[in-house]
Amino acid sequence: MISGSHVILYSQDAEADRTFLRDVLGFPGVDAGGGWLIFKLPPAEVAVHPTEDAPRHEFYLMCDDLHAQLGQLRAQGVEVTRPVSEQRWGLLTAVRLPSGAELPLYQPLHPVAHSL
Template sequence: MFTGAHVILYSQDAAADRAFLRDVIGFAHVDAGDGWLLFKLPPAEVAVHPTDGEPRHEFYLMCDDLDGVLAQLAARGAEITRPVADAPWGRLTAVRLPSGSELPLYQPLHPVAYDL
């Protein structure tokens, strides 16, 4: 029925964040015109969490080896913005985008759905 998902990151410096995703993260991309880059993402999954607050959406990049990914990103100039937090269900941290926002990174320690 569906062929994919389209994720939108809003940015106050879209050109710099696009360059970061292209050059530091290394995502393959197409140019939809006028430098409007669309990036190929790894396989994905979606979860629905309960909240008592306002509904919101989050976007995490998942990996199998968070320490290895952090070493590669740091070597490419990425700023790691928080220490790795270990939880029973996974390991979390984030890198700084050029616009100043954070891009969360996540190593799941639970079964995943993206390879079903």
């Protein structure tokens, strides 16, 4: 039986990004040994989209109120890297991780599966 999913973010500054997940986003975690942190994520869902290009994977964090979440993140000094845009499926933006990578955030305007 499948009991969960495991997302891997590759980072050029893994320690700083782990600290961001723990201290800024408040994700609880466990030490898998030697300071290797693994974080509990909010409920998740997976979608499969068609593509004509090479297959790829994306990771987004979902928010119930994107504008309120951005206010909280900005108050903690987090850089918002994209203006909020309205897509057919939701409100979309991204924030800067300490490593320099972007982490997309969105507020879905579609039915969600994560609480089924």
